[in-house]
Amino acid sequence: MTGAVAVAAADGWRVRGGAGGVDAELDDLEAFADALRGCGLRVGSVVAALGRLAVDPALPLAAPLAPAAALRTAAALAALAAPGGALLLAARIEATGLALGAAARTYRAADAAAGAAVDSVRAAAGELLVVAGATAAAAAAGTIFLGLGVAGGAAVAGGLPVLPLLPALASAGSRSSLGELVGVLVRAAGTAGQEVLAAHPELLDLAVLGTSRLLADPGAPVGRVDPRVATGLLLALGRSTGRLRDGRAAAVQPLVPPPAGSALAPVPSGLRGLLAGSVAVSHQPVGGAAGDACGPGAAARVRVLQVDGRHGRAWVVQVPGTACWSPVAGTSPVDLTSDAALAAGQRSVLAASVTSALGEAMGAAHAAPGEPVLLVGHSLGGMVAAGLAADPGFRRRFAVRAVVTAGSPVAGDPVPDRIPVLSLEHRTDPVPRLDGRANPARAGWTTVTADPSSPGPARDPAVRPGRPGDAHAGEVYLGTAGRMDASSDPRVRAALDPLTPFEATDPARVVVRDYAVRRLP
Amino acid sequence: MIVDPQYLRRMARQASSHAEDLRQEARRLRAGAGVRWQSLAADGFRGRLAALAGSADGAADRADVLAGALRREADDVEAELARLAALARAAEQLAEHAVVDLGNGLTGGAAALGAILSDGLSDLPSRAGR
Numbered sequence: 001m002t003g004a005v006a007v008a009a010a011d012g013w014r015v016r017g018g019a020g021g022v023d024a025e026l027d028d029l030e031a032f033a034d035a036l037r038g039c040g041l042r043v044g045s046v047v048a049a050l051g052r053l054a055v056d057p058a059l060p061l062a063a064p065l066a067p068a069a070a071l072r073t074a075a076a077l078a079a080l081a082a083p084g085g086a087l088l089l090a091a092r093i094e095a096t097g098l099a100l101g102a103a104a105r106t107y108r109a110a111d112a113a114a115g116a117a118v119d120s121v122r123a124a125a126g127e128l129l130v131v132a133g134a135t136a137a138a139a140a141a142g143t144i145f146l147g148l149g150v151a152g153g154a155a156v157a158g159g160l161p162v163l164p165l166l167p168a169l170a171s172a173g174s175r176s177s178l179g180e181l182v183g184v185l186v187r188a189a190g191t192a193g194q195e196v197l198a199a200h201p202e203l204l205d206l207a208v209l210g211t212s213r214l215l216a217d218p219g220a221p222v223g224r225v226d227p228r229v230a231t232g233l234l235l236a237l238g239r240s241t242g243r244l245r246d247g248r249a250a251a252v253q254p255l256v257p258p259p260a261g262s263a264l265a266p267v268p269s270g271l272r273g274l275l276a277g278s279v280a281v282s283h284q285p286v287g288g289a290a291g292d293a294c295g296p297g298a299a300a301r302v303r304v305l306q307v308d309g310r311h312g313r314a315w316v317v318q319v320p321g322t323a324c325w326s327p328v329a330g331t332s333p334v335d336l337t338s339d340a341a342l343a344a345g346q347r348s349v350l351a352a353s354v355t356s357a358l359g360e361a362m363g364a365a366h367a368a369p370g371e372p373v374l375l376v377g378h379s380l381g382g383m384v385a386a387g388l389a390a391d392p393g394f395r396r397r398f399a400v401r402a403v404v405t406a407g408s409p410v411a412g413d414p415v416p417d418r419i420p421v422l423s424l425e426h427r428t429d430p431v432p433r434l435d436g437r438a439n440p441a442r443a444g445w446t447t448v449t450a451d452p453s454s455p456g457p458a459r460d461p462a463v464r465p466g467r468p469g470d471a472h473a474g475e476v477y478l479g480t481a482g483r484m485d486a487s488s489d490p491r492v493r494a495a496l497d498p499l500t501p502f503e504a505t506d507p508a509r510v511v512v513r514d515y516a517v518r519r520l521p
Numbered sequence: 522m523i524v525d526p527q528y529l530r531r532m533a534r535q536a537s538s539h540a541e542d543l544r545q546e547a548r549r550l551r552a553g554a555g556v557r558w559q560s561l562a563a564d565g566f567r568g569r570l571a572a573l574a575g576s577a578d579g580a581a582d583r584a585d586v587l588a589g590a591l592r593r594e595a596d597d598v599e600a601e602l603a604r605l606a607a608l609a610r611a612a613e614q615l616a617e618h619a620v621v622d623l624g625n626g627l628t629g630g631a632a633a634l635g636a637i638l639s640d641g642l643s644d645l646p647s648r649a650g651r
Contacts, residue, residue, distance in 0.1 A: 025557035032556045039546050043577065046542045050584060053532055053591075061524040066597030073594050076587035086543075086580035093550070093573055100566065428564075 029104035036097030044090035249352040250518040257512040267507040272481040277318035278378045279474035286516045294324035299516035300334040304361035306511035309501045315373045316502050319381030333519045342383040351384050353517030361513040372401040374502040378474045382408025389415045402498040406477040411439045420444045420498040426471035427451040446495035450480045529595035533588045540584035547577035
């Protein structure tokens with residue numbers, strides 16, 4: 001396994017042509033896994049010896065003679081035996097050894113499967129991710145995979161980590177909207193092949209990380225599936241199930257937009273300002289009959305900004321990210337069904353609706369053909385943006401001049417070289433890696449990878465340790481965008497340069513047009 | 522049964538030795554971060570190794586604290602035993618002095634008693650003749 005080379009930047013991010021891969025020396029991993037288990041045994045032996053000191057009969061004899069010192073000794077012994085102290089250390093080291101061994105076996109099994117199945121690999125993006133277990137590779141590894149989002153529920157049996165995936169998912173799903181996903185996963189597991197997993201070892205890494213996390217905290221309660229990570233689970237399904245069947249796009253309906261320049265409609269100034277609108281519309285869905293964002297009749301909000309830019313009038317399309325997590329398609333198209341359709345390379349209702357919205361907006365303004373268009377989106381919105389830029393039909397109708405994506409798996413979108421793409425990714429955000437391949441490394445496609453989870457200039461306290469899903473949040477990407485705006489890194493400046501025609505020269509003249517977009521059955 | 526301070530010092534040396542063992546394991550854990558593995562999971566793994574090594578060092582520190590406490594206890598026990606021994610010696614000397622004094626006292630008393638008795642007895646014939 002080899003990984004791509006990244007170029008480190010002084011500002012704390014990496015600028016490169018695509019997301020990372022997996023590079024591991026499996027023999028070394030297995031050897032160190034054994035070493036870790038030995039280490040755990042030795043530490044256990046030492047801790048036991050220290051424990052024997054605590055019950056030495058000399059201590060009670062000495063106590064009457066030196067009561068104050070005896071109290072200090074007792075306190076020192078208590079500190080050694082404290083919960084979470086040395087007594088658990090040995091177990092934790094051994095568990096880490098087990099996890100590492102499982103990781104090595106997982107990689108090795110996948111390598112073997114890849115060799116056997118390479119000819120039958122299908123490239124459909126919708127079949128990319130088989131984080132859900134029950135694959136032969138997983139069984140061979142003695143490990144049931146689970147993605148990043150499901151925490152806890154692990155047991156250690158027979159020296160190997162075993163996670164009963166489906167009950168855990170079911171348990172998690174009972175507290176989220178993902179219960180139905182379990183049934184879909186069960187069916188998908190039989191059709192999505194191990195060859196897919198084997199062909200995309202980067203995805204194994206996510207599974208390995210999930211396993212490691214579980215082992216790190218085997219007592220953790222079964223947690224809620226992180227909806228953002230559920231996007232990855234969904235990609236496992238893709239076209240392999242009819243459950244996630246996209247419908248037809250309804251006619252877009254103009255909405256009364258919030259005032260330009262308000263928090264709900266930020267002025268397109270700088271990368272942060274351009275991206276902020278995409279995050280903002282994600283938080284402004286149009287409620288359905290029951291007033292909720294995902295129920296019957298609910299709609300998503302797509303925004304088109306008319307901007308007087310440096311070179312004349314320009315258009316900025318801001319596409320929302322996923323908000324609805326049911327695998328059953330509803331009327332709001334910002335849902336898992338759109339995720340799956342886009343991941344599978346299909347046109348989605350959402351993409352069609354964005355096309356209609358832009359057409360409506362430009363028509364209302366009597367825009368001239370060839371006025372420049374910038375497509376911006378976070379997560380699902382970025383997938384839509386890149387997908388539209390890659391669509392020849394869309395490009396024939398609109399003059400796409402740039403694309404910005406944040407936290408989106410877009411490597412598979414064949415955006416022409418002449419259209420600059422700026423992709424923001426966070427090192428610990430699993431979502432942009434879910435397509436299992438690196439973004440194209442070429443002059444016109446810049447991928448900036450920041451690490452908001454580690455100490456450094458890109459650190460964001462909103463990203464909690466051990467919670468990779470946090471790094472996917474739109475607000476965290478806005479922080480990265482703001483730092484990029486302030487950066488003097490010439491590569492970053494070069495990546496931002498194509499966006500300047502879309503920045504408002506006069507914020508008061510920005511026209512906001514919002515549209516409700518719905519899916520019809 | 523009285524505890525031997527040297528025994529407590531041996532316990533302290535054992536605790537120090539265990540502390541060094543734990544530090545050695547911490548070094549081994551940290552060395553594992555150099556294993557060739559680059560990925561998101563590897564980053565988490567290295568973070569875990571660092572945490573485990575830190576825990577091992579922490580346990581070693583606590584074992585050192587225990588060793589220090591045992592040494593202090595040995596010192597205190599030794600001092601207490603010395604103080605008790607000194608007390609015992611003092612008591613012994615006091616007892617010896619008391620015996621001597623008592624002996625001297627008894628001797629003087631007996632002499633005085635003898636003199637009284639002698640005087641008294643010498644008076645008896647004259648009193649009897651009256």
